[in-house]
Amino acid sequence: MVTRPLRFAEILAVGSELLTPFRSDTNSLYLTARLNELGLDVRGKSVVLDDRATLAAALRAALTRADVVVTTGGLGPTDDDVTREAVADVAGVTFEEDPALLAAIEARFARRGIRMPSINARQAQVPKGAAALENPNGTAPGLWFKIGEQVLVALPGPPRELKPMFEVSVLPRLRDLCASAVLRRRTLKTTGRSESHVEEIAQPIYTTWLQSDPVISTTILAAPGQVELHLAAQGEDASVLDRALDDAVHKLEAALAPAVFSIDGRTLEEVVGALLLERGFKLSAAESCTAGLLLGALTDVSGSSAWIEGGVVAYANEVKVQALDVPAALIDTHGAVSEPVAQAMADGVRRRLKTDLGVGITGIAGPTGGTEAKPVGTVALAVSGPGDRSVVRMVRLPGDRTTVRRMAVQAALDLIRRVLTDADYN
DSSP states (O other): OOOSOOOEEEEEEEOGGGGSTTOOOOHHHHHHHHHHHTTOEEEEEEEEOSOHHHHHHHHHHHHTTOSEEEEESOOSSSTTOOHHHHHHHHHTOOEEEOHHHHHHHHHHHHHTTSOOOGGGGGGGEEETTOEEEOOTTSSOOEEEEEETTEEEEEEOSSHHHHHHHIIIIIHHHHHHHTTTOEEEEEEEEEOSSOHHHHHHHHHHHHGGGGGSSSOEEEEEEEETTEEEEEEEEEESOHHHHHHHHHHHHHHHHHHHTTSEEESSSOOHHHHHHHHHHHHTOOEEEEESTTTTHHHHHHHTSTTGGGTEEEEEEOOSHHHHHHHHOOOHHHHHHHOSSSHHHHHHHHHHHHHHHTOSEEEEEEEOOSSSOOOSSSOTTEEEEEEEOSTTOOEEEEEEOOSSHHHHHHHHHHHHHHHHHHHHHTOOOO
């Protein structure tokens, strides 16, 4: 009987094919979500080739760190399916044939009108002390094994077999053992600051939580134009965890403002859409280097027809002049990638489409077109709005062409957000 609390889990995806460019592990995403719901914190994921000794070593290592270890794959009938053998090696046991399992596998072949190949008989071999898990969708039974006070679960690789087996045969068992475990998470999203700048501000705050009760762990995740802080706390009282995490989020939010745009999981485009809807504003955009990506991001949000009017892809200077009324002399004097031209684009699209806000984006996405004065990654952004709700800025964005364009969209969304919330633009 498992007596100590189950807190940590680890997942091992078994299969040499998963170590090639042609196949990826997706089962661990599903398993992580389900294990987190049980209060189990997944501390590691590994991909292991089809080798008995290597897998056994990986299992032993995982059992030094985790209370629950879940494997996926390697339960088939062929010689390279070695998960059963590795589990037996780790537990120090031999096999015994399960007549009921053998009969079920034979019956499955019989229903298809074919004889069971002799090699499938090895799938009825069960390590002593393990419980076989029924597989109504395939010939590979799973395994539930208690090794001391830890749990080892072996599941088949195909998702259509793995997911039903986990839901029916594994989840109820784990739920009983994790009845007192609670895992709570929060995510705080920022933009406009680099990962190191966020860390510089956040680190002195979150390190104090490692000695708090409950302990709150913090992870920083960086993506183009965005840095996220992931907070997690584990314990037995959900209300205590929620209060501690809410307090932690508010402290970070206060320290990192106005870079924080979401503490409830929403994307930046969802936040901007909600602000536009709340104010009853319509938005239009004139895009050069992003060529419609900004409006594409905003219209990915359901209900965006309530706040998006339309836009102009003004890639060529002639289109900027003819469709947006940008003075040709302005382009000649300052260049197409400049704050005055971005502002004129924003003003022009707002005037032409009669919207509350207009956005202008013009830049050099690369890899060609840069100069010493305006290198690749130089992007001018402008928001044109009623009264003093207008702002223009120039940014220098790193990365290749795709990254520059994505970050330009993120920067434009953030500029819109700051205009709508009267936040600092620096």
